[in-house]
Amino acid sequence: MISPKAGLTTVSNKYKRFILASASPRRLELLNRLGFSPHKVLQPNICEVSRKGELPRNYVSRMASEKSLAFSLEENDVLLAADTIVAVGRRIIGKPTSISHAREILQLLSGRRHRVISGLVVRNGHRNSCKVVETVVRMKNLTTVEIEDYIASNDWQGKAGGYGIQGKAEQFIPWIRGSYSNVVGLPLYETRSLLLSYGLKASS
Known part of the structure; x- marks a missing residue:
């Protein structure tokens, strides 16, 4: 469990605590940039295996929902859960789970378009809201040297699709259509709108 500094988020009297159900450092950084600093960060422990025939958008929505339900809430809690995947067609x-897996993914993405899809769920003790955000990304044709150099950098670790657009892989992306922050790990516009609708106020 990570315990960021409390008090950086101004919360209305209606709610006391903002909880992030994600251990992703990128999501925490993006939330801090928005002015929403969680009072508590929790790491969900759920089964992330996709169901037979499950489509990418349905999968990411289900993952975010299951993460949000992994914790009990007190009366004045507001919880944000998120999940991000890369999809190539229905895949x-x-x-990546290993170096060889990361290499396989980069070879698959090389020279083609893919989708980065995030599912967001915000809930309190009375209701929940879900949003799915999709960004189309094109990766250039990667040489074997580029793939091996990137793998050696270890920048692929812990990232959906085996790359981080905010890091060394930025040079591999000629264009995107949609939210850039979604590719990093959290669509900021949609996240802010959901949190505000639950009575949270961003610090100035």
């Missing part, structure tokens, strides 16, 4: 691509 769901999560985080």
Whole structure:
């Protein structure tokens, strides 16, 4: 469990605590940039295996929902859960599990378009809201040297699709259509709108 500094988020009197159900450092950084600093960060422990025939958008929505339900809430809690995947057609691509897996993913993405899809769920003790955000990304044709150099950098670790657009892989992406922050790990516009609708106020 990570315990960021409390008090950086101004919360209305209606709610006391903002909880992030994700251990992703990128999501925490993006939330801090928005002015929403969680009072508590929790790491969900759920089964992330896709169901037979499950489509990418349905999968990411289900993952975010299951993460949000992994914790009990007190009366004045507001919880944000999120999940991000890469999809090539109907194929769901999560985080690489090994160097060879990372290499396989980069070879698959090389020279083609893919989708980065995030599911967001915000809930309190009375209701929940879900949003799915999709960004189309094109990766250039990667040489064997580029793939091996990137793998050696270890920047692929812990990232859906085996790359981080905010890091060394930025040079591999000629264009995107949609939310850039979604590719990093959290669509900021949609996240802010959901949190505000639950009575949270961003710090100035």
